Amino acid sequence: MLRVSTDRVRQWLPVAAWLLLAAAIVALALLALAGPAYRSGLLELSSAFGLFRYGAWTGLLVALLALPVAGLCLWLGRAHQSLAVALIALLIGAISVGLPYSWLQKARSVPPIHDISTDTEEPPAFEAIAPLRADAPNPVAYAGEETARQQREAYPDLETMILNVDRNTAVEAAVHVAQSMRWILVDVDAPEGRIEATATTRWFGFKDDVVIRIRETTRGSELDIRSKSRVGRSDVGANAERIREFRARLEARLQEDMP
Template identity: 45%
Template structure:
């Protein structure tokens, strides 16, 4: 009597390879921020080398996932095994590939790290100056202003129809709402300084907020500066937009 085969057919090797590449790529991508935070990897190596190889791995995982999915769809319906794994691998590979892409600089993300709503008279840093390398908080003027105009023409100060004292309180409340670390709040001088820490690499970025009278209301300017790196990949501009939206939504 012939022996009866038991159990389901195994998942094709190409599908398992795609899943393995997804796991490997995830480990490589995690190694970049973890290695940098632990002081094992220099910033340049973490961003330009490790993340790049993570992206290569994610691209390979996506390609193999597509091959595996195509291979399975070509089989009879009752012989398909692991279609769900191919789909999940493809989706995860796409997400992981987008992570390194977010750190690239280009025409829309110029290599600048100091962004402000007032490029003619940017709010000066005071309290966070000792926390930065010498000269880091000095605004470079037209060198970066021209690049900001082209890349982020939408950045504008917030104008509130309230007196400066009330505007200052609202500006400070928005800082807490953003969950930044408050460094100094100088109400007589109309200045607030805070620090934001990025999620992946733990970069420390400093923010200064200036509140001034504007007609019958108040004008609030914001400046966001990265402590490290030559380009911020749009992080500071996005931070300012989010803060202004938070402030004006009240």
């Protein structure tokens, strides 16, 4: 009786392994397609996030089922191909659930805000970009003191940059850095020291708007930068990361230009 049962299990193991691999590929495809489907306008944001969730749950289910299948392959022996297929399915399933989990953990580690400025008392204002945000769920106005408080607690390093170069030099360097980061420049007003641009995220294609304000000082200039998402309550830290990257690149650019 055991012999018959073992033979049947051995017979169905390849089928189970390949089905799990197919399901794992589907899970990964759902994750991969969620962003482009929203970016191209094929899906609304809620539907795209639905694909994302389905991919994660499918990946979790595959990973949980692939473990016993791989264990049976090892126990029965002489099922090396099925074992390899089951392990590949397990790996893809783990990736499909691991990526959304890491994204969720990151979202939980930052405040649920989407408007970040190095000057929270007098944040740079959007002017040229304001009409482009007319239909955006997040209004163009600064989010307010509660957002400022959460930002100060989460990102205390984001402060006004003090530069030892004049405003024109700072504007020129800032424009160069914005272009190197592939932002779309909307307006550059050198006399006023104002730069406005739009950054697009790679996967979902979210539009985040940036305004840079550069003021003359007695020793050079000071630069403030504000980055704000058009959609979403939380930016999952994207705007703060963008500002940090800009600051680092600007400092490097100015160092290169020094005699």
